[in-house]
Amino acid sequence: MSHRIALNFEDGTTRFIDANEGESIADAAYRQGINVPLDCTNGVCGTCRAFRQSGEFDPGSYIEDALSEAQAAEGYVLCCQAKAKSDMVIDILASSGACKVKPKDTIAEIVEVEALSAHRIRLSVKPLEGAFPMFLPGQYVNVTAPNEMTKRPYSFTSAPGADVATFLIRNVPGGKMSAYLEAKAKKGDRLLVNGPFGSFYLRAPRRPILFLAGGTGVGPILSMLEHLAARGANDQPVQLVYGARDDADLVEVKRIEALAARIPKFTYHTSCSGPGSRQPLAGHVTDHLTAGALNNGDVDVYLCGPPGMVESGRQHVAKLGLLPANIHYEKFVPASEAFAA
Ligand SMILES: Cc1cc2nc3c(=O)[nH]c(=O)nc-3n(C[C@H](O)[C@H](O)[C@H](O)COP(=O)(O)OP(=O)(O)OC[C@H]3O[C@@H](n4cnc5c(N)ncnc54)[C@H](O)[C@@H]3O)c2cc1C
Ligand code: FES
DSSP states (O other): OEEEEEEEOTTSOEEEEEEETTOBHHHHHHHTTOOOSOSSSSSSSOTTEEEEEEOOEEOOOOOTTTSOHHHHHHTEEETTTOEESSOEEEEESSOHHHHHSOOEEEEEEEEEEEEEETTEEEEEEEESSSOOOOOOTTOEEEEEOTTTOOEEEEEBOSOTTOSSEEEEEEOOTTOHHHHIIIIIOOTTOEEEEEEEEOSOOOOOOOSOEEEEEEGGGHHHHHHHHHHHHHHOOOOSOEEEEEEESSGGGOOOHHHHHHHHHHSTTEEEEEEEOSTTOOSSEESOGGGGOOTTTTGGGOSEEEEEESHHHHHHHHHHHHHTTOOOSEEEEEEOOOGGGTSOO
């Protein structure tokens, strides 16, 4: 017996799919040519989170980082896990256009690998032939190292359409991809880039925007800022609070400064949680979230960084009793928890 599922996309498009008994919503969607946001397919990353408007379902199994108890109670489901038990209506947290873009393999060549600090690497790559598939600012790709069989998700920091794509990568002690990038990677190495993926992308600015970035979580936000700067037509105030543990890891600030000169009404603050910092703000990024910064709720919040930072940001906003018009977030879950390392 199959169940009919209506998928509502953010741009108002609705598509209907049939799901077989025991088939996940994501499997059913892909079988019928609809590429809902998906990554680990294992209930680990949270990329496939969607909102259940109606219908009975089996939620499947997943970890707390992918879907918290509170989110499940609010009505969120994971499409890679949830199986329909009746007809359903599901809000997909992405546009229909994004869901029809098929992830594509691109062979890319390393243009440059730079250590920006002991814990931060900037990777620049360009496609061997043609161009990278179009992506939405904020999306990510899975990058596979040559002969390493190591595949890791990294978010573009460059704007969609740039000839050279850039990534800001945390150099994780003992990490497989980190070790390759730190010690072996060189100009001309070939990487497999597969994507784009993800529903953490910049929506059309309709109200003030607040970006909150922890560590390399500033990466996808840089891509969004690059896009705003290139488009040049935004008249909404844009604010960024960017934090790290150590001053040395607050990288790409010059780039942010240059973006500030190109984006009207853009302001940014840097914050450091470690001792002896020279930054104007101290503590965690979320310590600076006030009702004023949240424009009393009339704001679109974009939150990205380590899972703990993203979660405490969401809880902090809830404690203030403010409901931002929209809150979009991406947790940089260690990929070895999502893929077979
Ligand atoms: C959607 C998405 C987008 C991402 N985008 C980026 C990005 O743009 N830049 C970026 O730097 N990272 C990003 N990440 C996280 C990144 O993929 C991991 O940090 C990466 O897997 C590290 O790979 P590795 O091979 O160096 O370490 P691994 O071999 O995967 O890990 C080695 C050890 O370090 C731990 N570990 C791995 N990563 C982290 C981490 N970030 N923090 C703390 N401990 C960790 C692991 O649990 C493991 O114990 C993203 C993750 C997701 C899910
Ligand atoms: S794709 Fe469903 S949790 Fe990762």
